[in-house]
Amino acid sequence: MTDIFEVPTPDKDLLDKAERLRIASIKTSQTNNIDRIRALNLMADSLEKNSQEIIEANIEDYKKAKNKGISKALLSRLKLSKQKLSSGIEGVRQVGNLADPVGKIQIKKELSEGLNLERKTVPIGVIGVIFESRPDAVMQISSLAIRSGNGVMLKGGSEANLTNLAIVSALKNGLQNSNLDENAICLLTSRKDSMAMLKLEKFVNLIIPRGSNELVKFIQENTEIPVLGHADGICHLYIDNEVSLDVALKVALDSKIQYPAACNAVETLLIHKDIAADFLKKAIPSFNSNDVKLIGDRKSVQMGVAFEANYEDWKTEYLDLMLSVKIVDNLEEAIDHIQKFSSKHTDGIITKNISNANKFMNEIDSAGVFHNCSTRFADGFRYGFGAEVGISTQTLPPRGPVGLEGLVTYKYFLRGEGHIVDDFSSGKSIFTHKDV
């Protein structure tokens, strides 16, 4: 993957593509809800019609990748079965069912007689998405972009090139059949273009990277374009002294093993000293039987944790069946530890004590603060957004799991009848500032 970590200057061909995309995105931003839903259905129809070609292209990609000897995990993500394709197509139609995020009036007021202000949501423009192998992501991302009136520039993993091309060709056909400009979806396939996107700040308004932490960090540091994403997911779970040990263990296990490679899986367990021995007596065999390697501070090692942690462990996102464990004296020490090491993704507390829970949730400055539930709930679909365009760990909005809301911005529309500011300075006119 290191060979993509260069930022070449965009060449003429890429600039032309970007300009066509920009123009198409302006047209897309002017379409109405019905047009966009219709386009999504036509995109889905076209994918269905071209299913055979898409599957064949994927078989070709798969063969090549296998010959190249890429990892099993990557191969399994590359593979697009008939079922996966069908559910992807169904996903495109479902995106049409999501509420229209465009044109929502957020503020509407009369500033003065005849002078009216409106703040309305509008598409962001062009969304750049850089993702790894999974070709089903192309369908999902493209449909979310069109749903929200944006254009999209896609760059997938090169091992899925043929599949991605076949999918995008079908999607463009669908757009052609609707009133929308097919150039609103643009797929980059050459290695050279892949990172040059980072220099397209005149054309691309937001980049959403979907890949390794390494990739996300590189992108954040090498572009002036805003990036929606998170580099790390170092989530904590603190087990207070007033708990049911069974509940605590159940939630801790789920937070770690339900899907350890996810960013919302827990990496560090903090345990109140008063219940630590009892908890670990139950927990160690349980984690062991689930192949979770526990790495603890000295106190927890004295209580049976097998491996001793070093300072680096508190800063590590294992993304694996590994969990660091620390015994703390009290809630305050747990909060201090989290404030120091959390990546501000999601941190949870298990306690029966409501005031402890509130203190924890108020003082921890993470996008998600959870009480008595698994950190794995931090997800756009589980939050009921119907879609997730990314998860952000920055402090400013949008943060946490971001749904379609993350693909729109807003604009102020001010309409007058020849109003000038000087009349207000002189006292000839006055502001009414009435909500309407």
Added chain:
Amino acid sequence: MTDIFEVPTPDKDLLDKAERLRIASIKTSQTNNIDRIRALNLMADSLEKNSQEIIEANIEDYKKAKNKGISKALLSRLKLSKQKLSSGIEGVRQVGNLADPVGKIQIKKELSEGLNLERKTVPIGVIGVIFESRPDAVMQISSLAIRSGNGVMLKGGSEANLTNLAIVSALKNGLQNSNLDENAICLLTSRKDSMAMLKLEKFVNLIIPRGSNELVKFIQENTEIPVLGHADGICHLYIDNEVSLDVALKVALDSKIQYPAACNAVETLLIHKDIAADFLKKAIPSFNSNDVKLIGDRKSVQMGVAFEANYEDWKTEYLDLMLSVKIVDNLEEAIDHIQKFSSKHTDGIITKNISNANKFMNEIDSAGVFHNCSTRFADGFRYGFGAEVGISTQTLPPRGPVGLEGLVTYKYFLRGEGHIVDDFSSGKSIFTHKDV
């Protein structure tokens, strides 16, 4: 000003200050609305009590600055008269009257039985503000930060150091008299510290620069901390062919001359060719008598504009009594020009043709799109926000004039009863996703 354009590494003293501020900001974020309003009133009381000291400190600063030979404009901004101080103090009390931006529930829903999600606004944390001479800004910024539950790190111009110290000392006294931690306001005075703030990404969550474009650009390029601000305000006004020439001229004049140094003043006038000759016949004498230098394209020069523009003019924010003028063939050409040169601050159209107005307002991707009114209305107070913490020209929110809303973010609170994701994967539990 060039000597501040270095970024030194924060020293121990600054790091200690920042840590105290961070802790105080966490305490401030936990205060309720009544506490914060009370604190603002006590801050105002304390300023009143210490008025004499503040005025004397300002006289001292003024003397020193005058001896140093700083510019008249800077001297006038530095001067803090009794009246200016009083209105500043009144401003602090008024900030207490603004609606509380903290704790607003944006989303509240049941994800499943007993599993409840809430998205609530919370303070951002520590706001860093770097501003130039005006000492009254200290009162305004500090009160907005406290109103919204944040801590604030201030760096003013060094020529106002004594005044700023006297004001901050009074403000801290006010905080001490309330339940709030006086360390929530932190003033930096040494030249060394001024730019080191840019490296305090562990302590400062948002930087708001208030100063020259040069300063803003430098800050944006030299910090990992998010920056709320705009570097340029290149605003356009397009005069369509269906207009009352009188209205067009009145709005154009106001947009330029009402306060030419403001970012929302117009820099380029685009005029439809069909009415250009008639308009300029009226406009040229009018601009001349208001000392506005017109710099136009060849066509407009042929119609009497005195100076010919070069390519750079279209990209220049004059911030002065200068205005570039271009004759365009139609609305489309105006839109193209704006899309190429606008800094996305505010762009307006004068027309009686509603469909032209709508096309303009929909296609121009600026924070403010105005119809038949002066660009000078683009301002937080005129929009009725009661305060303005900055104006942003970025595409993503917050954009345009930003009120107190820009000093809060949000957090997801999820409360369960031992809920785990595995139960939903296995089908044992189901999501309800009910708004409550």
